[in-house]
Amino acid sequence: MLREALEYLTTPCPFLARRHGYLGEMVALGARHRRQRAVWEPHVACCHRFIADAIRDLPKGGRALVAGSGRLIEVPLPLLAERFDEVVLVDMLHTWSVRRAARRFGHVRLLTADVTGALAALDRMPPGSLSLPDPAPPNLPGERFAFAVSCNLLSQLPIMPLDVIERKHRSCPEAWCLRGPLCSSAG
Numbered sequence: 176m177l178r179e180a181l182e183y184l185t186t187p188c189p190f191l192a193r194r195h196g197y198l199g200e201m202v203a204l205g206a207r208h209r210r211q212r213a214v215w216e217p218h219v220a221c222c223h224r225f226i227a228d229a230i231r232d233l234p235k236g237g238r239a240l241v242a243g244s245g246r247l248i249e250v251p252l253p254l255l256a257e258r259f260d261e262v263v264l265v266d267m268l269h270t271w272s273v274r275r276a277a278r279r280f281g282h283v284r285l286l287t288a289d290v291t292g293a294l295a296a297l298d299r300m301p302p303g304s305l306s307l308p309d310p311a312p313p314n315l316p317g318e319r320f321a322f323a324v325s326c327n328l329l330s331q332l333p334i335m336p337l338d339v340i341e342r343k344h345r346s347c348p349e350a351w352c353l354r355g356p357l358c359s360s361a362g
Protein backbone atom coordinates (compact mmCIF):
# COMPACT_ATOMS: atom_id res chain seq x y z
CA MET A 176 0.00 0.00 0.00
CA LEU A 177 2.82 2.38 0.94
CA ARG A 178 4.70 1.36 -2.16
CA GLU A 179 1.67 2.10 -4.34
CA ALA A 180 1.05 5.46 -2.65
CA LEU A 181 4.68 6.46 -3.19
CA GLU A 182 4.56 5.41 -6.80
CA TYR A 183 1.35 7.37 -7.33
CA LEU A 184 2.87 10.49 -5.82
CA THR A 185 6.26 10.37 -7.50
CA THR A 186 5.57 9.08 -11.03
CA PRO A 187 5.89 11.82 -13.66
CA CYS A 188 2.52 11.96 -15.36
CA PRO A 189 0.61 14.37 -17.61
CA PHE A 190 -2.20 16.14 -15.80
CA LEU A 191 -4.98 14.54 -17.85
CA ALA A 192 -3.63 11.01 -17.34
CA ARG A 193 -3.63 11.61 -13.60
CA ARG A 194 -7.02 13.31 -13.59
CA HIS A 195 -8.74 10.55 -15.56
CA GLY A 196 -7.30 7.59 -13.70
CA TYR A 197 -4.56 6.30 -16.01
CA LEU A 198 -1.91 6.75 -13.34
CA GLY A 199 -4.07 4.98 -10.75
CA GLU A 200 -4.61 2.10 -13.17
CA MET A 201 -0.88 1.89 -13.89
CA VAL A 202 -0.06 1.70 -10.19
CA ALA A 203 -2.83 -0.90 -9.69
CA LEU A 204 -1.48 -2.95 -12.61
CA GLY A 205 1.91 -3.12 -10.89
CA ALA A 206 0.33 -4.20 -7.60
CA ARG A 207 -1.79 -6.88 -9.32
CA HIS A 208 1.23 -8.18 -11.16
CA ARG A 209 3.28 -8.45 -7.98
CA ARG A 210 0.43 -10.33 -6.26
CA GLN A 211 -0.44 -12.58 -9.19
CA ARG A 212 2.96 -13.02 -10.81
CA ALA A 213 2.79 -16.82 -10.93
CA VAL A 214 -0.79 -16.86 -12.25
CA TRP A 215 0.03 -14.30 -14.96
CA GLU A 216 3.18 -16.12 -16.05
CA PRO A 217 1.58 -18.18 -18.89
CA HIS A 218 -0.08 -15.04 -20.32
CA VAL A 219 3.15 -13.05 -20.08
CA ALA A 220 5.13 -15.87 -21.70
CA CYS A 221 2.52 -16.04 -24.45
CA CYS A 222 2.85 -12.28 -25.15
CA HIS A 223 6.64 -12.52 -25.27
CA ARG A 224 6.41 -15.52 -27.60
CA PHE A 225 3.91 -13.71 -29.83
CA ILE A 226 6.29 -10.77 -30.28
CA ALA A 227 9.35 -13.01 -30.71
CA ASP A 228 7.53 -15.00 -33.43
CA ALA A 229 6.33 -11.81 -35.14
CA ILE A 230 9.83 -10.32 -35.48
CA ARG A 231 11.73 -13.56 -36.15
CA ASP A 232 11.78 -13.21 -39.94
CA LEU A 233 12.19 -9.45 -40.10
CA PRO A 234 15.50 -8.07 -41.27
CA LYS A 235 17.58 -6.64 -38.42
CA GLY A 236 17.47 -2.86 -37.98
CA GLY A 237 14.85 -0.17 -38.53
CA ARG A 238 12.33 1.12 -36.01
CA ALA A 239 9.87 -0.70 -33.76
CA LEU A 240 6.77 0.76 -32.11
CA VAL A 241 5.12 -0.63 -28.98
CA ALA A 242 1.75 0.99 -28.27
CA GLY A 243 0.52 0.43 -24.72
CA SER A 244 3.96 -0.39 -23.36
CA GLY A 245 2.63 0.03 -19.80
CA ARG A 246 4.97 -1.51 -17.24
CA LEU A 247 6.78 -3.65 -19.85
CA ILE A 248 5.31 -6.78 -18.29
CA GLU A 249 4.19 -8.20 -21.63
CA VAL A 250 6.98 -6.61 -23.68
CA PRO A 251 10.31 -8.41 -24.22
CA LEU A 252 12.25 -5.14 -24.34
CA PRO A 253 15.79 -6.65 -24.47
CA LEU A 254 14.78 -8.72 -27.50
CA LEU A 255 13.31 -5.70 -29.31
CA ALA A 256 16.28 -3.52 -28.38
CA GLU A 257 18.67 -6.14 -29.68
CA ARG A 258 16.78 -6.44 -32.94
CA PHE A 259 15.92 -2.85 -33.92
CA ASP A 260 17.90 0.38 -34.31
CA GLU A 261 15.24 2.28 -32.41
CA VAL A 262 12.36 1.14 -30.18
CA VAL A 263 9.61 3.64 -29.42
CA LEU A 264 7.43 2.89 -26.38
CA VAL A 265 4.12 4.74 -26.37
CA ASP A 266 1.85 5.09 -23.39
CA MET A 267 -0.12 7.71 -21.48
CA LEU A 268 2.66 7.69 -18.90
CA HIS A 269 5.89 5.90 -18.11
CA THR A 270 6.78 4.65 -14.64
CA TRP A 271 10.25 5.08 -13.14
CA SER A 272 10.98 1.38 -13.66
CA VAL A 273 10.17 1.71 -17.36
CA ARG A 274 12.34 4.84 -17.58
CA ARG A 275 15.21 2.93 -16.01
CA ALA A 276 14.71 -0.05 -18.32
CA ALA A 277 14.70 2.28 -21.36
CA ARG A 278 17.85 4.10 -20.21
CA ARG A 279 19.74 0.81 -20.13
CA PHE A 280 19.58 0.87 -23.93
CA GLY A 281 20.69 3.98 -25.75
CA HIS A 282 18.07 3.61 -28.47
CA VAL A 283 14.79 3.03 -26.61
CA ARG A 284 12.65 6.16 -26.75
CA LEU A 285 9.65 6.92 -24.58
CA LEU A 286 6.72 8.73 -26.08
CA THR A 287 4.08 9.97 -23.66
CA ALA A 288 0.89 10.29 -25.68
CA ASP A 289 -2.78 9.43 -25.95
CA VAL A 290 -2.90 7.30 -29.10
CA THR A 291 -6.55 8.24 -29.70
CA GLY A 292 -6.08 11.97 -29.15
CA ALA A 293 -9.66 11.95 -27.80
CA LEU A 294 -9.10 12.49 -24.10
CA ALA A 295 -8.05 16.16 -24.22
CA ALA A 296 -11.05 17.02 -26.39
CA LEU A 297 -13.44 15.13 -24.09
CA ASP A 298 -11.93 16.82 -21.06
CA ARG A 299 -12.40 20.29 -22.57
CA MET A 300 -16.11 19.80 -23.28
CA PRO A 301 -18.37 21.47 -20.74
CA PRO A 302 -20.53 18.99 -18.81
CA GLY A 303 -23.67 17.99 -20.65
CA SER A 304 -22.50 19.17 -24.07
CA LEU A 305 -21.10 16.03 -25.57
CA SER A 306 -20.09 15.99 -29.20
CA LEU A 307 -17.80 13.13 -30.02
CA PRO A 308 -14.34 14.41 -30.97
CA ASP A 309 -12.63 13.45 -34.19
CA PRO A 310 -9.74 11.19 -33.33
CA ALA A 311 -6.43 13.07 -33.44
CA PRO A 312 -3.70 10.48 -32.95
CA PRO A 313 -0.20 11.76 -32.19
CA ASN A 314 2.21 12.51 -34.96
CA LEU A 315 5.13 10.09 -35.09
CA PRO A 316 7.70 11.77 -37.31
CA GLY A 317 10.67 9.93 -38.75
CA GLU A 318 11.35 6.75 -40.63
CA ARG A 319 8.50 4.25 -41.14
CA PHE A 320 8.20 1.57 -38.49
CA ALA A 321 9.46 -1.86 -39.51
CA PHE A 322 7.41 -3.42 -36.72
CA ALA A 323 4.48 -2.20 -34.63
CA VAL A 324 2.56 -3.95 -31.89
CA SER A 325 -0.41 -2.89 -29.82
CA CYS A 326 0.41 -4.62 -26.56
CA ASN A 327 -3.02 -5.38 -25.10
CA LEU A 328 -3.96 -1.76 -25.66
CA LEU A 329 -6.94 -1.98 -28.00
CA SER A 330 -9.39 -3.33 -25.44
CA GLN A 331 -8.33 -0.58 -23.00
CA LEU A 332 -8.85 2.38 -25.32
CA PRO A 333 -12.55 3.05 -24.65
CA ILE A 334 -12.51 2.44 -20.89
CA MET A 335 -11.41 5.82 -19.51
CA PRO A 336 -13.06 7.95 -22.26
CA LEU A 337 -16.37 6.14 -21.60
CA ASP A 338 -15.89 6.85 -17.92
CA VAL A 339 -15.44 10.58 -18.66
CA ILE A 340 -18.60 10.51 -20.77
CA GLU A 341 -20.49 8.72 -18.02
CA ARG A 342 -19.41 11.25 -15.38
CA LYS A 343 -19.67 14.49 -17.33
CA HIS A 344 -22.28 13.90 -19.99
CA ARG A 345 -24.64 11.35 -18.50
CA SER A 346 -27.76 13.11 -19.68
CA CYS A 347 -26.71 13.60 -23.33
CA PRO A 348 -28.46 11.47 -25.96
CA GLU A 349 -25.03 10.66 -27.45
CA ALA A 350 -23.98 9.23 -24.09
CA TRP A 351 -27.06 7.04 -24.13
CA CYS A 352 -26.05 5.68 -27.53
CA LEU A 353 -22.60 4.77 -26.22
CA ARG A 354 -23.87 3.33 -22.99
CA GLY A 355 -26.80 1.41 -24.44
CA PRO A 356 -25.06 -1.82 -25.48
CA LEU A 357 -23.12 -1.97 -22.21
CA CYS A 358 -26.26 -1.45 -20.13
CA SER A 359 -28.33 -3.94 -22.07
CA SER A 360 -25.64 -6.64 -21.68
CA ALA A 361 -25.66 -5.98 -17.95
CA GLY A 362 -29.41 -6.49 -18.00
Ligand SMILES: C[S@@+](CC[C@H](N)C(=O)[O-])C[C@H]1O[C@@H](n2cnc3c(N)ncnc32)[C@H](O)[C@@H]1O
Nearest residue numbers: 243244245246247248249250266267289290326
Ligand atom coordinates in the same frame (compact mmCIF):
# COMPACT_ATOMS: atom_id res chain seq x y z
C1 LIG B 1 -3.39 -3.67 -20.27
S1 LIG B 1 -2.28 -2.35 -20.09
C2 LIG B 1 -0.93 -2.96 -21.06
C3 LIG B 1 0.17 -3.45 -20.22
C4 LIG B 1 1.52 -3.44 -20.91
N1 LIG B 1 1.45 -3.99 -22.23
C5 LIG B 1 2.60 -4.10 -20.07
O1 LIG B 1 3.32 -4.94 -20.61
O2 LIG B 1 2.75 -3.74 -18.90
C6 LIG B 1 -2.89 -1.11 -21.19
C7 LIG B 1 -1.97 0.08 -21.34
O3 LIG B 1 -2.52 0.95 -22.29
C8 LIG B 1 -2.31 2.27 -21.87
N2 LIG B 1 -3.33 3.10 -22.52
C9 LIG B 1 -4.67 3.06 -22.35
N3 LIG B 1 -5.27 3.97 -23.12
C10 LIG B 1 -4.27 4.60 -23.81
C11 LIG B 1 -4.24 5.64 -24.77
N4 LIG B 1 -5.36 6.25 -25.19
N5 LIG B 1 -3.05 6.04 -25.28
C12 LIG B 1 -1.89 5.46 -24.85
N6 LIG B 1 -1.85 4.45 -23.94
C13 LIG B 1 -3.02 4.05 -23.43
C14 LIG B 1 -2.45 2.22 -20.36
O4 LIG B 1 -1.81 3.31 -19.75
C15 LIG B 1 -1.79 0.87 -20.05
O5 LIG B 1 -0.43 1.02 -19.79
